[in-house]
Amino acid sequence: RTPDALAVVSDGEALTYRELNEQSNQLARFLQSQGIGRESIVALWMPRSVRYVQFVLGVLKAGGAILPIDPSTPAERIRHMLRDSRPALVLTELPLPEAVLGDAEAVTAEEAISRSTRMPASDLTHGANSSDALYVIYTSGSTGTPKGVMIEHRTLINLLQWQQESIPVQAGASKVLQFAAMSFDVCYQEMFTALLGGAELHIVGEDQKRQPREFVESVVEIGADIVFLPTAFLKY
Structure with a gap:
C-alpha cells in the first residue's frame, strides 16, 4: 500500500x-x-540490522521458520541449538567454528544476497500456512537443557490483530522501535x-542500549511513538 515509504x-x-x-x-x-x-528451519546467525529483517522475510516467504541465534550466545548453547533443531540451513555473517556448526550446512549472507539478485523480484504465490511454524526460540535453560519453542504464524497474527485494535499503527506516520534481542520473541x-x-x-544499536539516558535521547530524536521496553528504562 505504501511502496515508497520507509x-x-x-x-x-x-x-x-x-x-x-x-x-x-x-x-x-x-x-x-x-x-x-x-517448516524448514533456517538459522540466522547475524546481528540485528536492516539485512536481518530482509533475511527474516526471505525465510518466511520461502515457507521456512527462523531460528534466531544472537551473536553473543555462548558457543556451547549454539552447538546444542543446532544439534537439537537440525536446521536445513544456517545463514551467517560471522565466522562459524566447525565444532559449533557440526553437520549443519552454512551459507554466508553475502553469498545468499549475491545469488539472489539473479532471481525474480515479483511476489511469491505460495509459502507458509497459518498453522506452520514461524520461528523457533530456545528457553533460557535455567531448569535444565534449553528447549526449542515453536510458534505458529497465526499465534503472532492474533497478537498483532489485538494490538492494532488497542494501539493503532498509522501507515506512513508511526515509528516503531526495534529494541529486543532477536532471540527474544518481543x-x-x-x-x-x-x-x-x-x-x-x-533498529536500536547494541551500544545505544547500554547507555539508557543516551538511548532515551535517541528515541526522542527518532520520534518513535511505539516502543516495547523493560520497565527499568521508565525512570529515564
Whole structure:
C-alpha cells in the first residue's frame, strides 16, 4: 500500500517497502532453490540490522521458520541449538567454528544476497500456512537443557490483530522501535507491528542500549511513538 515509504532504518541504512519486499522475494526464491520449503528451519546467525529483517522475510516467504541465534550466545548453547533443531540451513555473517556448526550446512549472507539478485523480484504465490511454524526460540535453560519453542504464524497474527485494535499503527506516520534481542520473541512483535502496519521500524544499536539516558535521547530524536521496553528504562 505504501511502496515508497520507509520500512526499516538502522545505523544509516534504510529500505523502502518496495525495496524490502522485492529483495526478500529474491532471497525467498534463492532459499527455495536450496530446498527450503514449508517448516524448514533456517538459522540466522547475524546481528540485528536492516539485512536481518530482509533475511527474516526471505525465510518466511520461502515457507521456512527462523531460528534466531544472537551473536553473543555462548558457543556451547549454539552447538546444542543446532544439534537439537537440525536446521536445513544456517545463514551467517560471522565466522562459524566447525565444532559449533557440526553437520549443519552454512551459507554466508553475502553469498545468499549475491545469488539472489539473479532471481525474480515479483511476489511469491505460495509459502507458509497459518498453522506452520514461524520461528523457533530456545528457553533460557535455567531448569535444565534449553528447549526449542515453536510458534505458529497465526499465534503472532492474533497478537498483532489485538494490538492494532488497542494501539493503532498509522501507515506512513508511526515509528516503531526495534529494541529486543532477536532471540527474544518481543523482537518479532516489534518487527511485525511496524511492517504489517506500514510504519517505520527503527533498529536500536547494541551500544545505544547500554547507555539508557543516551538511548532515551535517541528515541526522542527518532520520534518513535511505539516502543516495547523493560520497565527499568521508565525512570529515564
